[in-house]
Amino acid sequence: MKLLEGKTAVITGAARGIGKSIALRFAAEGANIAFTDLAYNESVQALEQELSAFGVKAKGYASNAANYADTTEVVNKIIEDFGRIDVLVNNAGITRDTLLMRMTEEQWDLVINVNLKSVFNFTKAVQPIMLKQKSGSIVNMSSVVGVSGNAGQANYSASKAGIIGFSKSVAKELGSRNIRCNAIAPGFIVTEMTGALPEDVRKGWTDKIPLKRGGTPEDVANATLFLASDLSSYVSGQVINVCGGMNT
Ligand code: NAD
Numbered sequence: 369m370k371l372l373e374g375k376t377a378v379i380t381g382a383a384r385g386i387g388k389s390i391a392l393r394f395a396a397e398g399a400n401i402a403f404t405d406l407a408y409n410e411s412v413q414a415l416e417q418e419l420s421a422f423g424v425k426a427k428g429y430a431s432n433a434a435n436y437a438d439t440t441e442v443v444n445k446i447i448e449d450f451g452r453i454d455v456l457v458n459n460a461g462i463t464r465d466t467l468l469m470r471m472t473e474e475q476w477d478l479v480i481n482v483n484l485k486s487v488f489n490f491t492k493a494v495q496p497i498m499l500k501q502k503s504g505s506i507v508n509m510s511s512v513v514g515v516s517g518n519a520g521q522a523n524y525s526a527s528k529a530g531i532i533g534f535s536k537s538v539a540k541e542l543g544s545r546n547i548r549c550n551a552i553a554p555g556f557i558v559t560e561m562t563g564a565l566p567e568d569v570r571k572g573w574t575d576k577i578p579l580k581r582g583g584t585p586e587d588v589a590n591a592t593l594f595l596a597s598d599l600s601s602y603v604s605g606q607v608i609n610v611c612g613g614m615n616t
Pocket of ligand 1 (some may be wrong): 384403404434459461462482509512540560
């Protein structure tokens, strides 16, 4: 029996990176996949095909997770297409790193809206569906810097810390309705987001990691699979660090 057989998962920001990896891991475990990203383009179409090859239903949707109306609309479309939502992975995220001294209001607002408001938008839109189904698992992508803070990332760290508070609150609110909510705090994961960092910054990070390597998107996808599936049926309101032992 596959771990997500017959379940439908919604994953935001899944055209590439960690979200894409989660979509592939979930599809391999039998989940039908509805995924979003900013645009419906060739890479989204290619991922639809890659996912369908697992024998599951898969569809990509263009939607700005930071926009409340967009989110309500896309969740309605997903329900029309898939009929149910068992798992929600709030993965979409961006960085606009700079020291507070130079950070503009736009950089602050954008990161908070894309990273944190999006989690509110999707959780709010999916909540009535999970309540009706009397079950659900919500997994929110935080970050180790949401736990520890990081110079040059005040906006990003605040958004990721906000996700942790939100996740713990939702776990308390919805636990009695058999809906679980957890967060994952990835450390340094090698994706296009972190690939853009200069070589010396990347080396500085890996030197500090006890496992002596950056994580892979698959490392994060495996932890997400655990939280999405019934393997974690008594786990809620928690933050799992996927960071190679780099507790700061
Ligand atoms: P990525 O940039 O490779 O992928 C992010 C995806 O989200 C992209 O496809 C992008 O188009 C999409 N996206 C951006 N804004 C969006 C919006 N408003 N609506 C919908 N989609 C949007 O990043 P990644 O490294 O795969 O990161 C995925 C998540 O993991 C993010 O939340 C990130 O903060 C978190 N994270 C990453 C790392 C890391 O080291 N890579 C570490 C900790 C946490």
